[in-house]
Amino acid sequence: MGGICCVELIPVLGDHALHAATGGLLDEALADPEYLVLADPDRLVPQLTHATTPQARLAAAVYRHSRDHHTHATPDLRRRRLAIDAARYNAPTLRDALNHRTPAGTWAPAWSTGSNTSPALLDVLTGHTDWVRSVACTVLDGRPTAVTASDSSVRVWDLTTRTCIDAIPIHAGAVAVIEDRLIIITGPDIALFHPNPRSSDPERI
The missing domain is CATH 2.40.10 (Thrombin, subunit H)
Known part of the structure; x- marks a missing residue:
């Protein structure tokens, strides 16, 4: 899937999550790293539970891990954070695809521990400004x-x-x-x- 297609899919997936899931469109979109970088987090995250293929479910887990940081991040910062999370989830193909578009002269993650990762994570609820007690x-x-x-x-x-x-x-x-x-x-x-x-x-x- 090319970059132009992934941009065009953003409003489609945002408004028709169930249709996208049953039609296989969501799995296809999640296979494109640039879709993860450009999609609206608030519209994408609720749809991630509809991912069905192993590749799409792995991409969904990677995306959720830093979901609270994606909303206000620039595409470049989001791409770099996703690459780090892909390394945490031992997803080298996704990590390398994200690193490929990292600007020249910047550091790119090669490996990371995954002690804080969990495939059971569904979302991150944001709003508090301090530790939840x-x-x-x-x-x-x-x-x-x-x-x-x-x-x-x-x-x-x-x-x-x-x-x-x-x-x-x-x-x-x-x-x-x-x-x-x-x-x-x-x-x-x-x-x-x-x-x-x-x-x-x-x-x-």
Whole structure:
């Protein structure tokens, strides 16, 4: 697949993930390293679960590894980071294809350990500006949901769409969910939230 074709496929894959997956278009696109470099991360990542061939699934795993860095990176930086991740996943063909377009005179990865890699990684949820210190999981309205605490906020994530559905401006040391109630420990206080934070204020106990 050539560079022109891969650019033309970006909006097609972004709007028709299921069609692309069933038609084999996604696997073909993931086989092109330049598609990984140029595609919109926010539109591509949700489609990666539809990859079926070994080559496409490996490319998907490589892409997910630094997914949180791809959104704001230039194509050159994204290409170089993907090459490093390809080395981590022992994908020499993909690594070399990415290195081939690296500007002359720049360092290109040849090998890397893979201690932090995992084929089970589905996505990276971004939004916090510091280390996540606490995580709690539950089901709200029939949808798997995660609650994370970091910096000066608590975030609620829809794990189906992998998007943040609420951000609570509160400093939290730990979070827990018990009987559909969100409990946030804030130093000497404990804040209790109802399932729908848009319809109620926290209760301090």
